[in-house]
Amino acid sequence: MGAINGKEFINRINQLNNEVWLDGEKVEGLISNHPAFKGIIQEKAALYDLQLDPNYKSSMTFISPESGDPIGLSYMQPKSKEDLLIRRKMFEQWAKQTSGMMGRSPDYLNTVLMAFASSASFLDGKENCFPQNLITFYKTAREKDLSFTHTFISPQVNRSQVYIENSKEPIAAKIVEVTNEGIVIKGARLLATQGGLTDEVLVFSVGKFLFNEEEAFAFSIPSNTKGLKFICRDTFIGGTSQFDHPLSSRFEEMDTIVVFDHVLVPWDRVFYFNNSEVAEEFVNQSSFHALAKQQVLTRQIVKTEFILGVAQLLTETINVNEYQHIQEKVSEIITGLETMKALLEKAENNASIDEHGVMRPDITPLNVASLIFPKMYPRFTEIVQIIGASGVITIPTEKAFHSSIKLDLEQYLQGATKSAEDRVKIFRLAWDLTMSSFGTRETQYERYFFGDPIRIASDLYKNFPKEQYVNHVSEFLHLKNSL
């Protein structure tokens, strides 16, 4: 079948009838009609439509080497630098469609699965590893255009460095039984974005310092697997009016706790289990980081362009663009934007074929970008707030503009270059982007997208090739004993 359109996506999700809990209630009926999920499902559907739109199809799909069907480009394994560029252009299209506000557009996890599958041979011959399952499943997902959420980390019970869970009942998801049919999981994982809104849940073990064997696994299962529950946090949708809530009404993705209540993962879906060494190494040895980060940075760049547009629109609306400190602040956003673009471009330019035959972007500039964007993004939101000043608070509603005080609003809320209605729209957007519950979740999301920033910095330090520079200085000083 290959790449699907929006309607197919919606139908599929509706039919799954996943177990999703929100505000103490199980979601019943068509989830695509539920007020908490309607917006994001429609926005995702629009992405799927775009990939089959005659104007875009050729740049958003490729022909399956097996079925001959058109397949979403994010599923394509890059073999050349040109492939990387083609993929990036595709990421950009989707990111522009959502102004970078959909953190988990399907290309992210499509890429993740493709990257893992492309490095499957790393698992060859290792204990409790099933590389062929991974490859086969990747092909299935690709041909069916499956959509994913994922859960990589355990609940945040106790984050001290020496904590070892000793609860009688599992808290972090664990293998509690191994049977002929497969492995049985009990416990929970955090924090699956769009959990319950996708075909599948991809589960990997990532970033934990010391793995227990029984927490070391990787698999994918359908979202409606028996025993699987998605527990939502509070919704951050402010309301249905796009005037009032231009972003949250459309892009609230929801984050969920994924509960595994004796969930059976059949053997053909298990990629590895009970192998903590593989769990630690596979993520780093595979092309996961390099290929996933290319997608993430592309989206973050588009989002930065959106913020730059908002910031500049604010300055023009109230005519503050002659102030030197305003110019300096907007130039900070420009600097961030250009830096991110340059790092991404460098990673692509310096890509090389890895041991699995995949064209892998250079990881160092990607890691640098992963370190700085989580610091940049909160600053960008602060700049928007500072430019907006009292204006981001002075935000009446759409209904007010259709009431008998309309004339007052039009007179007293006009901007230097804008009608009051346009002005309030712009400031409400600035607010929804940076100050609404939706906006601040975005900030936290970008701040922690790549995990603990302190670990990222340490990893960059450890992995960066510093020897040549140390050697140059040692020679400069004619040191007697080199290191």
Added chain:
Amino acid sequence: MGAINGKEFINRINQLNNEVWLDGEKVEGLISNHPAFKGIIQEKAALYDLQLDPNYKSSMTFISPESGDPIGLSYMQPKSKEDLLIRRKMFEQWAKQTSGMMGRSPDYLNTVLMAFASSASFLDGKENCFPQNLITFYKTAREKDLSFTHTFISPQVNRSQVYIENSKEPIAAKIVEVTNEGIVIKGARLLATQGGLTDEVLVFSVGKFLFNEEEAFAFSIPSNTKGLKFICRDTFIGGTSQFDHPLSSRFEEMDTIVVFDHVLVPWDRVFYFNNSEVAEEFVNQSSFHALAKQQVLTRQIVKTEFILGVAQLLTETINVNEYQHIQEKVSEIITGLETMKALLEKAENNASIDEHGVMRPDITPLNVASLIFPKMYPRFTEIVQIIGASGVITIPTEKAFHSSIKLDLEQYLQGATKSAEDRVKIFRLAWDLTMSSFGTRETQYERYFFGDPIRIASDLYKNFPKEQYVNHVSEFLHLKNSL
């Protein structure tokens, strides 16, 4: 009558029947029952109750020199350093009652009015000035325990440096007529916090670089004066559950645009008009800054203590207090807290009697605090978010804890030292404090409390006595020509 209790306050506000517009609708019925205002009105009522509570009355009221009635201490004119301390203790009591979350507790504007009245003689003999009206009105307000909102600034249409309004119809509130009865005002003012929820509206002209004569006035009028309208921004109350919205359900104060539609200000309520020189100077020459800032900093200190408590509770809940970077971040809050306390204490210690016989705190440490707190507060909120990490996103609702997934939540959301329910309460508080629409409005409010931070820095530079230090250096260098 003197100091009122909560019930009297509520009755009075209900009876005023002020014209308040929210979400396109005029508020009808008892405003104290309206979902958008109920919380804040109750919290204010609790403050009034406290001042007559037998356990607190002696430290929260003084005896009127005229009527012999007990009067709220914020109305007392300080004549000694002891008076300043008594006043500060009173501010602290109210601030603790609200954890510093009520920006416009009544003591703020009571103090402002008292300060202006205490400096009324500055207006003696100046054109279009009526110092006696100011003094008389202060006494009336004091004896009746009137409550206030205020509006000091004009709409944010065009903030370029050279902007002169040339709209045919006034935008910024202006005197459009002077009659036998008084002055007639048309136009709007920003951004009256608790507008419509107080007895009176205090209007002064502040901080504008160049006043038009017709925008230079000061007066106070009842909130229900004919032609006066309060147009609310969108509400930031997230809901009525104190579990879900521990702050916004109680402390959302609302900000309003105040529209003057040919409002007549009777002569006995006019303090001055058509005198731009007085408008510029009175605010700076009076004890307004010194006395108001003492109240504001006291509240901000209590708020900082609250944030410190939240930050530390977070670290204990998930057991991260052994991390050096966490310790460093919490110590930033401690540093801010101690600095603010020290500056306030210094201002009080170095207070002196001004030319009007009032004990005026030293303005320099207050100005320093006014410059740094707007930078500290956003950083504090960032620290809370960083400590909270994914926990401030993983926030199910109260209803979820009373549903059939209760056991899952209890198992998977437990904290190292807390039950899941307490843990979620704590993280929801952290969220409501820093990330909900309510929380981010608080951040913006503190960031701009004292106005444009760039102007504050310039004023500090200009007003600080630098000569002695320049002279010391000049002597150190034996410069030939001193400045």
Added chain:
Amino acid sequence: MGAINGKEFINRINQLNNEVWLDGEKVEGLISNHPAFKGIIQEKAALYDLQLDPNYKSSMTFISPESGDPIGLSYMQPKSKEDLLIRRKMFEQWAKQTSGMMGRSPDYLNTVLMAFASSASFLDGKENCFPQNLITFYKTAREKDLSFTHTFISPQVNRSQVYIENSKEPIAAKIVEVTNEGIVIKGARLLATQGGLTDEVLVFSVGKFLFNEEEAFAFSIPSNTKGLKFICRDTFIGGTSQFDHPLSSRFEEMDTIVVFDHVLVPWDRVFYFNNSEVAEEFVNQSSFHALAKQQVLTRQIVKTEFILGVAQLLTETINVNEYQHIQEKVSEIITGLETMKALLEKAENNASIDEHGVMRPDITPLNVASLIFPKMYPRFTEIVQIIGASGVITIPTEKAFHSSIKLDLEQYLQGATKSAEDRVKIFRLAWDLTMSSFGTRETQYERYFFGDPIRIASDLYKNFPKEQYVNHVSEFLHLKNSL
């Protein structure tokens, strides 16, 4: 005898004939004539003269309770808040005399010794402790106005967390023998400022995570004790011209490695030895931190005033004081200055009598100041450089102003409000303060004055009473289980 004058100081130091090594040569002859030490010895002598100057004597000395002689006030044990103020005024006088540039003016170590002696009873009855020696020696020092250097830390060989020295020959100073005469020390200590320029060397063990018993001691010995060597770093004196080097020619204090080559410390000079527990606790339990930091902050405040004077003089010289960003930068210095003053004042106001009967300043504001000044000071130097711009590079010498190109210099280097000569003097001062080898050593000195800033932040976090704030929040949330 009591307080000495400058001449007595110089004679005493010259007669000691301490073993001081500079640039590979042993200092011979009168050390007060040596180019590397002449400036600082004269500046110290000027301090001693000041304390006996009839105009100052009464505010800089007190009458010995034993001998009736006038004694330098820094030796006085404070018993009241008034005593603290008297002491602070004395610190200020000396700090102003040196513009805060002498980090080790005698009052610093006089205070340290007095503080230790005042807490001597802490040592009562503890193993290997001799509190009476400490008290007796304090009185000796006080009556003779002895001057001190000190060494508290070990060489920086290996700073990893798990390092244990296993060198065959001691590196860090250790007790290598205990005899009838006393303890014998071998090894080195860092970094004694003014080492070799004082009567005595005070040796304590401070701030090491885990003490070896044989490194845990405290004593004082004369600088000319047999086996004691002071090895100087490179000198940072730029030259003798006060025009060219207004600071380094006068205030370069020198730092030295102190080598103990089997140095015998006689029993009556030993305060404790071989007691690592006491070594760890005495420093923190005694009034050392509280009383020493009062002196240090006083000096740092005076130094900040000096920097403010320099910054402002620069702005006036080239007429940049109308620039908003310049105003903002100078206001940063003002903010720092006022904050330091407020914290010191708060510590004094909230002082209380400790268990030894000494009036001890409140430690919390002092610790806050100790945390922030090391960050402020480098920023102040950066501000001076930014204001100075190319001017701090364009610095011809005094000789150039007395040569045939004098007229060129006078024409082309004139300032807006200053002659070229005065202008260059001012910029050379800015340079010597922040950019010469002397100036950057000052920056490093202030940055590390109180030790590792990360440890200071952790200590502040750990010691600050946070419970009340946590409890307030817990009550606010009605948490079920308190911590």
Added chain:
Amino acid sequence: MGAINGKEFINRINQLNNEVWLDGEKVEGLISNHPAFKGIIQEKAALYDLQLDPNYKSSMTFISPESGDPIGLSYMQPKSKEDLLIRRKMFEQWAKQTSGMMGRSPDYLNTVLMAFASSASFLDGKENCFPQNLITFYKTAREKDLSFTHTFISPQVNRSQVYIENSKEPIAAKIVEVTNEGIVIKGARLLATQGGLTDEVLVFSVGKFLFNEEEAFAFSIPSNTKGLKFICRDTFIGGTSQFDHPLSSRFEEMDTIVVFDHVLVPWDRVFYFNNSEVAEEFVNQSSFHALAKQQVLTRQIVKTEFILGVAQLLTETINVNEYQHIQEKVSEIITGLETMKALLEKAENNASIDEHGVMRPDITPLNVASLIFPKMYPRFTEIVQIIGASGVITIPTEKAFHSSIKLDLEQYLQGATKSAEDRVKIFRLAWDLTMSSFGTRETQYERYFFGDPIRIASDLYKNFPKEQYVNHVSEFLHLKNSL
């Protein structure tokens, strides 16, 4: 003749016998023997030698299209992206030879002159402009491998925004006469690095807000032109020992005030005069910024690599590389390095042929790099100081290591992985790089290399194409009236 070697360079400079004043004395004799200039002249000579070294010649020279001689590559006009890369490789070679410490290696001004000449047609037909002179002179310089200093800015007398010089005698260099022979200049210019150490002085008018006609000119004259004087600032050479002063002994470039005492610039050396419009526009319209910044950033990148090497060598020497905060700090340098490299690479990748047929790097990433490096570099130096801690102060001299205390030094100053001698060498390098008078001048030099950072930020803001982003947001919001 074409590219010269080091000996030819030295001979030429010695023969010029330029009028250079240092410390009130005119430099007499061979300038290459003078202690203040010997080091830098030798380092420059080594660069010239390198370009004719058989191992490097092919990558450092090209064949003159006119003479057939080998010419230094920095004189080559780039016509393709490959040319840009060839040029960059050449910059890298020279920068590595000096570890990036020679700010004015000859390639900088060779490039500047080439860039101006390549855009000479901009001057065609404009008043008082002589494009042919510029082209002819470029060819002369290229064929003779002339070396340059330059002066672009006027003395810093009064930097207020409204200052207009009204001194009777010129301060800023001005045309005081126009004769048959040429234009006559009187006054001074700042701050010619290596002034007096080059064949020629290139004079342009740059970056002044409002030009006086008589200050608007461009020309080049030999350094020994009659009436031309170079007045040096104080030297920042610490001494001749490379152990003690590893950088200043070799790379102190000297900065000079250039005095024009009725200097006649012959007509064939005048590029334009009395045309303030051209003065303002030529610099921005030509490829000056794009081509010069490619060279500058290349050198700054190499310098950053050097700092990274020093920082890492420090951490290894005292074994602090396991500390998380140290890792974070070194990773800051890595981040800066990778960012600079990425921006430079992006500028080269996106280069395009300009209207004069020159391959011009994309200016935006270069401008971003020009904005951030001046902020990064001071931070890098701070990181080196923080890692070094007390070690950067504890720096005995080479002579000490050759004296009788040698054994003490070897024992007490050893590092975890280094002998005491190597350890002190490393820390002295860290000191000379960041804390000696030489090092801090480097910091100031990089901080102001591209001029006032506030102006750079404003220019970036103004010139960056923001419209597309504003339009995207406007469409997203369906605004009625676009801007």
